[in-house]
Amino acid sequence: MTPIVRRHGATLAGFAAVAVALFAVAPSVLSTFRLSLLGQFVCFAMVAVGIGLAWGRGGMLTLGQGVYFGLGAYVMAMHMKLDDAGPGGVPDFMQLYGNGEVPLWWEPFRSPVITLVAVAAIPAAVAFVLGWAIFRRGVRGAYFAILSQALAAAFAILLIGQQATTGGTNGLNGFRSFFGYDLFDPVNKRMLFFIASGALLLMLLAAWQLYRSRYGELLVAVRDQEQRVRFLGYDPALVKTVAYVIAAVMAGIGGALFVPIAGIVSPDDVGVVPSIGFLIGVAIGGRATLFGPALGALIVAWAETSLSESFPSMWTYFQGVLFVVVVAFLPRGFASVSALWRRRPTPATEPAPQRQEATV
Amino acid sequence: MDALFAQLFAGLSLGSVLLLAALGLALTFGQMGVINMAHGEFMMAGAYTAFVVQSVVGDAGLSLFVSLPAGFLVGGALGVLLEATLLRRMYHRPLDTLLVTWGVALILQQLARDIFGAPNVEVRAPGWLSGNVDLGLLQVSSARLFIIVLSVAAVVGLGVLLKTSPLGRRIRGTVQSRDLAETVGVSTRATDRMTFFIGSGLAGVAGVALTLLGSTGPTLGTNYIVDAFLVVVAGGIGQIKGCVIAAFGLGTLQAAFEYSTTASLAKVAVLVVVVVFLQARPQGIFSVKTRSLV
Numbered sequence: 001m002t003p004i005v006r007r008h009g010a011t012l013a014g015f016a017a018v019a020v021a022l023f024a025v026a027p028s029v030l031s032t033f034r035l036s037l038l039g040q041f042v043c044f045a046m047v048a049v050g051i052g053l054a055w056g057r058g059g060m061l062t063l064g065q066g067v068y069f070g071l072g073a074y075v076m077a078m079h080m081k082l083d084d085a086g087p088g089g090v091p092d093f094m095q096l097y098g099n100g101e102v103p104l105w106w107e108p109f110r111s112p113v114i115t116l117v118a119v120a121a122i123p124a125a126v127a128f129v130l131g132w133a134i135f136r137r138g139v140r141g142a143y144f145a146i147l148s149q150a151l152a153a154a155f156a157i158l159l160i161g162q163q164a165t166t167g168g169t170n171g172l173n174g175f176r177s178f179f180g181y182d183l184f185d186p187v188n189k190r191m192l193f194f195i196a197s198g199a200l201l202l203m204l205l206a207a208w209q210l211y212r213s214r215y216g217e218l219l220v221a222v223r224d225q226e227q228r229v230r231f232l233g234y235d236p237a238l239v240k241t242v243a244y245v246i247a248a249v250m251a252g253i254g255g256a257l258f259v260p261i262a263g264i265v266s267p268d269d270v271g272v273v274p275s276i277g278f279l280i281g282v283a284i285g286g287r288a289t290l291f292g293p294a295l296g297a298l299i300v301a302w303a304e305t306s307l308s309e310s311f312p313s314m315w316t317y318f319q320g321v322l323f324v325v326v327v328a329f330l331p332r333g334f335a336s337v338s339a340l341w342r343r344r345p346t347p348a349t350e351p352a353p354q355r356q357e358a359t360v
Numbered sequence: 361m362d363a364l365f366a367q368l369f370a371g372l373s374l375g376s377v378l379l380l381a382a383l384g385l386a387l388t389f390g391q392m393g394v395i396n397m398a399h400g401e402f403m404m405a406g407a408y409t410a411f412v413v414q415s416v417v418g419d420a421g422l423s424l425f426v427s428l429p430a431g432f433l434v435g436g437a438l439g440v441l442l443e444a445t446l447l448r449r450m451y452h453r454p455l456d457t458l459l460v461t462w463g464v465a466l467i468l469q470q471l472a473r474d475i476f477g478a479p480n481v482e483v484r485a486p487g488w489l490s491g492n493v494d495l496g497l498l499q500v501s502s503a504r505l506f507i508i509v510l511s512v513a514a515v516v517g518l519g520v521l522l523k524t525s526p527l528g529r530r531i532r533g534t535v536q537s538r539d540l541a542e543t544v545g546v547s548t549r550a551t552d553r554m555t556f557f558i559g560s561g562l563a564g565v566a567g568v569a570l571t572l573l574g575s576t577g578p579t580l581g582t583n584y585i586v587d588a589f590l591v592v593v594a595g596g597i598g599q600i601k602g603c604v605i606a607a608f609g610l611g612t613l614q615a616a617f618e619y620s621t622t623a624s625l626a627k628v629a630v631l632v633v634v635v636v637f638l639q640a641r642p643q644g645i646f647s648v649k650t651r652s653l654v
Contacts, residue, residue, distance in 0.1 A: 161624025323463025
């Protein structure tokens with residue numbers, strides 16, 4: 001056996017399992033409709049991987065990942081709308097609600113290249129400006145959580161308010177093609193699922209390498225003892241901002257792939273409620289583990305769909321109870337269940353208890 | 361000139377609503393570091409209390425004055441229940457309280473939906489609160505004036521309680537130094553519970569007040585919770601005066617931005633102002649002075 005297999009056998013087996021499940025098992029047992037649904041959940045799982053990085057490893061409770069998901073999603077949706085309208089054309093809803101002209105800030109997204117860059121670059125830029133401004137001044141903990149939540153609220157309100165250019169509460173929908181591929185063709189739907197699954201795998205690989213790197217160590221150190229890291233000569237603000245930006249990019253890509261699969265993006269997908277909703281899967285899976293967040297997100301999304309199909313109001317109760325039980329009693333998610341079973345703590349991934357300070 | 365006064369009043373009115381919503385939060389967040397996302401749902405419970413009281417009492421004026429203390433008790437009872445069952449166990453994990461109370465908020469919302477139905481319900485305002493009052497310079501809505509008076513009364517009442525009563529001394533002591541307060545014999549456990557009762561009760565009162573401005577629905581709380589938290593963050597923890605200044609400051613700003621742009625842009629602008637403001641004062645307007653780093 002090569003050294004890497006010996007040292008990381010379990011992790012590599014995990015990657016293999018995810019790959020087999022997504023690329024072999026799911027397409028062969030699920031109908032096209034269910035496969036599309038799973039594709040949407042895979043997009044949520046991408047957001048979850050980012051949250052695992054920022055929250056689990058970095059200790060930043062970000063309640064606004066819906067914003068970055070939404071930025072990626074809306075960028076992609078704008079491109080697809082313009083693409084459907086043809087060169088120089090105007091998207092249908094603008095003729096309905098607006099003055100029938102494409103606003104200037106939409107124009108760049110006619111280009112597929114700019115769109116693909118912007119899907120990652122715009123969330124990254126917003127996250128960098130906000131993260132740098134907040135972390136540089138030592139604003140953290142609850143203050144950061146509240147500001148990120150306010151961002152999600154403001155973003156959703158902004159989208160709703162600008163009906164003529166963002167589609168308002170309806171959002172953007174009714175897409176026909178994705179970079180020239182017909183979205184109604186089952187083959188293309190399957191292709192989209194594979195693209196999303198591939199993106200998720202790549203993100204997991206990236207997260208794994210990050211966690212193993214010096215930077216990953218530093219991030220955990222900042223989470224547990226920010227002052228000591230500062231005294232060692234590092235800049236905690238920079239360390240945190242980098243993790244926050246990476247999380248935002250992952251959410252943005254997830255959003256961009258969500259749009260062609262789901263066929264719609266609306267303010268309901270990006271506001272305060274969905275932004276916090278992303279967290280429950282991460283908490284269940286184990287926020288500081290590698291596969292946990294993605295797995296938790298998939299399970300929660302699947303449970304939500306199957307439960308709310310049969311009992312619409314039950315799901316809300318169930319989600320509320322999940323938040324209470326998992327966060328209060330199983331702070332490390334499934335990981336704490338297995339640790340209880342093995343009676344062996346996993347120190348590297350266990351967040352240190354937060355000390356209550358005057359500056360929380 | 362009239363427009364200016366109208367703007368000022370709109371800002372004051374918005375600020376007083378924010379203040380009522382944020383006052384209890386500032387108290388519990390300041391003392392215990394608990395981030396109570398269910399605070400908005402306690403407001404919603406207060407609003408539904410007003411609805412229930414009115415369907416029993418009938419007379420709009422009488423029901424308002426029964427609702428205010430009833431809302432306080434309902435909000436406070438919910439708060440104590442939450443504190444005793446869940447939050448007590450997790451004071452050392454402030455960020456996790458946020459998620460746990462969010463779960464509680466979801467449950468309370470769905471309960472309201474199942475009990476009272478998804479459509480909004482109306483609470484009739486008494487006759488003397490449904491018109492306008494002539495203040496000489498401008499006509500103002502009497503319901504909004506009533507809420508301003510109510511918020512001032514809440515601040516004064518809370519201030520007097522904190523400054524003069526034995527309970528207030530214990531609360532202030534616990535805020536300043538939990539360990540020292542314990543050392544001199546203050547039961548911080550019991551104090552925490554009383555603080556939570558008062559803070560959550562204020563949410564109930566805020567909910568009753570909100571019924572004067574609009575209809576009551578299961579998501580009433582979510583509409584205010586984010587803004588209320590912004591007020592707490594901008595005001596700084598542990599002191600009421602920061603909360604008062606931040607509430608009226610943000611209220612005035614929001615009203616002014618709304619006047620010059622749109623409501624949705626105003627929200628974004630207010631958020632930007634708060635982030636920029638925290639660059640200058642990361643701890644908010646007022647903060648308890650400590651020798652700790654950062």
